Amino acid sequence: MTDLAMANFVRKDLVAERPAPVPTTGFVGFVRTRLLDSPTNILLTILGALLIWFTVVPALKFLLVDAVWHGQDRNACLEQNAGHRVGACWPYIAAKFDQLIYGFYPPAERWRVNLTFLLGALLLLPLLIPRLPAKTLNASLFFLAFPVVAFFLLHGGGLAGFGVSWAANLLSGLADSFDAAGNALTRLGGSEAVIGPLLWGLGKLVVLIGEAIALVIRPLTYLREVMLASGKLVWADLALTAMIGSALVFYSGGGWRSGWRPLIASLATFTGIAIVIAAMGLDRGGLPVVDTRLWGGLLVTMVIAVVGIAASMPIGIALALGRRSTIPLIRIFSIAFIEFWRGVPLITVLFFATYMLPLFLPGNFTVDGLVRALIGTALFAGAYQAEVVRGGLQAIPRGQGEAASALGLSWWKTTFLIVLPQALRHVIPGLVNSFIALFKDTSLVSIVALFDLLGSMRASFSDPNWATPTTLFTGFAFTGMIYFAFCFGMSRYSLFIEGRLNAHRRN
Helix, strand or coil: CCHHHHHHHCCCCCCCCCCCCCCCCHHHHHHHHHHCCCHHHHHHHHHHHHHHHHHHHHHHHHHHHCCECCCCCHHHHCHHHHCCCCCCEHHHHHHCHHHHHHECCCHHHHHHHHHHHHHHHHHHHHHHCCCCCCHHHHHHHHHHHHHHHHHHHHHCECCCCCHHHHHHHHHHHHHHHHHHHHHHHHHHHHHCCCCHHHHHHHHHHHHHHHHHHHHHCHHHHHHHHHHHHHCCHHHHHHHHHHHHHHHHHHHHCCCCCCCHHHHHHHHHHHHHHHHHHHHHCHHHCCECCCCHHHECEHHHHHHHHHHHHHHHHHHHHHHHHHHCCCCHHHHHHHHHHHHHHHCCCHHHHHHHHHHHHHHHCCCCCCCCHHHHHHHHHHHHHHHHHHHHHHHHHHCCCHHHHHHHHHCCCCHHHHHHHHHHHHHHHHCHHHHHHHHHHHHHHHHHHHHHCCCEHHHHHHHHCCCHHHCCCCHHHHHHHHHHHHHHHHHHHHHHHHHHHHHHHCHHHCC
8 A cells, every 4th residue: 555545545544432321220321211202292291290290299298297187076177276287087996996807796706807817918918929839729628618618708697407407408498499389380370260270280290390309309318317416417418418518529539449539528628527527616506696797897897808809700700611612502691691791880780789689589598688799799790700711712723632632632631731720821911901990899899888998988088076178088089099900919929920921031
């Protein structure tokens, strides 16, 4: 290369230093890249700051800064006595806290509610932690044993029998109902001139069915009378039920070849039931009975929400599978059920279950008001869950089922081992959204005279000792924080589970 070329193409001076890069991490980087990186984001940031200033700041000022924290009655929460502008009246919440949690549950028996909450938390937390072992045992205790123990803890009372005696009582009542209906039709047939013979024949047929049921269950009724005469009805009935149930489990599990493990599990289950009966004294009357009309507050909210969520899931799965069934009768029934319950407001369901359902029941048959609300809520929520689950089932490719069939799997194994787990993973956001909506909809039971958390709060407003201008706002703020805590917890946990199940899809 010549000297002329060297002079033209070789730089002799250093390049000037470039400015430092704009920070993209930390607080300054977050503000530059997320809040002030464009005119649109600058405008949205200003609007967001104004929204926080005019909503969050006054709320914190009402709840914390201007709040009254100590007092014995309404005088502590009056502006002229406090000497400043009064915000939340927290002494009112402290005075009504027991009513908001327990309702009108007897104070001497509230330890039963606390024990129920504690048992539920101890059984639920291990289920929510994925890495903990013994999930099958834990789920069995939570979904099968805990509801029974919680019922006898909260309601009280004892056992008047067990499996065999209960079946004998149920079938005896069914036979008596057939007899009563048949006799009524027979009498009506004698008074009708045109269709009298038809009604009379139908009545005789119904009576004959009742007598046939009574004849078939005569061994059960005989065993019930023998056990009742022995004075140890509960223990004799439990032993007989354990023998019959364990024998059926042993036979269905493979008999002498492979039925020993199911037999041991069955005997262990009945042993656990016996321990619970003895520990709670259910054979001697159990704990004092507390009528459900005395329940209230957070107790009723949790009972309705937990039972509704736990019962609506199997109902929704069954209806979703039924709607996709190739059997016309099952498919039509599932479609009709779903569309009926989705087309009726929950308030109407609760009102019908509470006030009109007893009109259609036999005179000697009654259902507790809270149980009627639980059944109505579970069926209503189940219809919505069915459509959520059906959306997940439609997202599964047909090749999954075809591959399972090629491997020789039955429809049941294909559905519950391959298709349904994938479908539920796809619809976790929809399911949790329904759970949150159901938890908030529990406040509607106050329409049918059940004092849930919000109903108990409204009832406490009638106390003149705490009638202040800020009592109403304080009460609704407190209940709102409780609802938000539960709903936000469910939402965050669903995001955790969704991320864990979809970890293999991350790039």
